Amino acid sequence: MSQTRRDFVKSTSLITGSLIAAPFLSEASMFNSLVDDTIKVALIGCGGRGTGAAIQALSTKQNVKLVAMADAFQDRLDSCYKEITGDDFENLKSKIDVPADRRFVGFDAYLKAIPLADVVILTTPPGFRPLHFEAAVNAGKHIFMEKPVATDPAGVQRVLAAAEKAKAKKLNVVVGLQRHYQTSYRELMKRLQDGMVGDVVSASAWWNNDGVWVNPRKAGQTEMEYQMRNWYYFNWLCGDHITEQHIHNIDVINWAKNSYPVKARGTGGREVRKGKDYGEIFDHHIVEFEYADGTILNSQCRHIKGTWAKVDELVVGTKGKIMFDAGHITDYKGNTLFKHNGSKDPNPYQVEHDELFEVIAKGQYKFADAENGAKSTMTSILGRMATYSGQVITWDKAINSGLDLAPKTFAWDADMPLKPDANGLYPVAVPGKTKFV
Numbered sequence: 001m002s003q004t005r006r007d008f009v010k011s012t013s014l015i016t017g018s019l020i021a022a023p024f025l026s027e028a029s030m031f032n033s034l035v036d037d038t039i040k041v042a043l044i045g046c047g048g049r050g051t052g053a054a055i056q057a058l059s060t061k062q063n064v065k066l067v068a069m070a071d072a073f074q075d076r077l078d079s080c081y082k083e084i085t086g087d088d089f090e091n092l093k094s095k096i097d098v099p100a101d102r103r104f105v106g107f108d109a110y111l112k113a114i115p116l117a118d119v120v121i122l123t124t125p126p127g128f129r130p131l132h133f134e135a136a137v138n139a140g141k142h143i144f145m146e147k148p149v150a151t152d153p154a155g156v157q158r159v160l161a162a163a164e165k166a167k168a169k170k171l172n173v174v175v176g177l178q179r180h181y182q183t184s185y186r187e188l189m190k191r192l193q194d195g196m197v198g199d200v201v202s203a204s205a206w207w208n209n210d211g212v213w214v215n216p217r218k219a220g221q222t223e224m225e226y227q228m229r230n231w232y233y234f235n236w237l238c239g240d241h242i243t244e245q246h247i248h249n250i251d252v253i254n255w256a257k258n259s260y261p262v263k264a265r266g267t268g269g270r271e272v273r274k275g276k277d278y279g280e281i282f283d284h285h286i287v288e289f290e291y292a293d294g295t296i297l298n299s300q301c302r303h304i305k306g307t308w309a310k311v312d313e314l315v316v317g318t319k320g321k322i323m324f325d326a327g328h329i330t331d332y333k334g335n336t337l338f339k340h341n342g343s344k345d346p347n348p349y350q351v352e353h354d355e356l357f358e359v360i361a362k363g364q365y366k367f368a369d370a371e372n373g374a375k376s377t378m379t380s381i382l383g384r385m386a387t388y389s390g391q392v393i394t395w396d397k398a399i400n401s402g403l404d405l406a407p408k409t410f411a412w413d414a415d416m417p418l419k420p421d422a423n424g425l426y427p428v429a430v431p432g433k434t435k436f437v
């Protein structure tokens with residue numbers, strides 16, 4: 001009678017080893033009336049996506065409660081708390097139980113929040129993901145973490161190692177590459193896997209649009225604070241936009257190929273992203289990724305206002321092609337082989353939480369997204385290494401390069417590896433001169 005849902009999940013997981021068998025399900029529902037079945041959630045990184053992810057976790061059908069929040073900055077945590085407890089989310093008020101002493105601030109805030117939860121939401125800038133993911137896995141928590149899951153090969157390797165541990169411990173891990181949870185993509189991929197377009201022989205992926213926010217330097221900020229506030233423009237935190245955004249499209253092609261590229265070559269630079277506020281990242285990358293069977297993925301991403309915009313993927317097979325955004329499969333005579341009307345589809349950002357929390361409530365083990373998340377992150381980093389250096393870079397060389405961009409210590413007065421020059425400008429890669437590591 002005193003057994004909690006968490007004890008139940010733990011003990012049944014240990015007994016059954018893998019997926020909880022069907023007979024347990026009915027027992028589990030009987031248990032619900034006898035035990036506390038609350039699934040406790042901690043949010044690490046209370047910005048835009050973290051706020052959204054917390055709301056989505058609390059909006060699932062399960063008995064979910066937000067019990068802890070952590071952020072590097074007090075003001076970011078406060079605005080998130082204000083938003084989720086505001087009148088717009090009246091229906092969630094009873095599910096938010098985060099008194100001031102469970103709202104943690106600073107670089108070590110994650111260490112205080114993680115132990116209080118069953119499920120941890122990791123939504124900081126991606127540079128911290130390997131550290132936070134490792135900590136959550138070590139603490140034995142189920143995890144929702146946003147993409148990308150790292151910004152350099154050292155971080156990818158850490159996530160891959162922790163992903164193995166998570167599998168061994170049967171911790172569910174969902175990564176916010178939400179196309180995997182989007183009905184149209186699932187329907188199209190099912191048909192690809194059933195052979196409708198034949199063998200995949202080439203592909204294209206695009207993330208071309210205007211770009212994102214800028215947070216200019218404010219008086220009194222240390223270099224660490226400035227880089228953290230303007231994180232999009234620093235590779236140790238963001239990975240450049242080929243990693244931070246275009247990963248979504250690259251990942252779709254990896255999914256279609258059921259493998260990862262063996263090499264990449266490309267070109268890129270910055271045409272309009274000039275000046276003090278734009279750190280070190282490029283504003284365009286064009287990369288040819290090559291898979292082991294010779295298939296080429298033509299990938300392009302651009303953040304330049306006034307240019308044509310497209311965020312999409314195309315897969316070309318021997319019998320037909322798939323246009324993902326249109327939800328359309330055609331043959332080479334222009335006949336429609338399949339068309340998905342997604343107008344009534346559920347929001348994939350909600351689906352990823354609905355599915356995660358449902359299996360947790362049932363005591364099941366189903367999701368192990370971290371390995372693919374890490375390898376698709378690595379694919380995007382491989383592309384960045386190719387455009388920065390202007391060289392052909394192999395997967396093996398890149399992932400084993402040991403490149404680690406993070407500062408040695410996380411403190412507001414830390415000595416930062418990347419510093420501005422006397423004019424406030426940061427060094428930017430020059431293809432042909434910059435080494436890939």
Ligand SMILES: NC(=O)c1ccc[n+]([C@@H]2O[C@H](COP(=O)([O-])OP(=O)(O)OC[C@H]3O[C@@H](n4cnc5c(N)ncnc54)[C@H](O)[C@@H]3O)[C@@H](O)[C@H]2O)c1
Nearest residue numbers: 045046047048049050071072076123124125126146147176
């Ligand atoms: N799947 C998607 O479609 C999607 C959409 C948006 C963002 N994202 C991802 O979500 C992540 C967050 O993006 P965002 O737009 O919410 O950024 P954001 O800047 O709005 O939020 C990041 C938050 O993390 C906090 N933070 C930074 N370092 C921290 C640390 N060490 N410990 C605790 N908190 C820390 C920041 O203060 C901030 O509140 C990124 O990885 C981004 O790529 C995914």
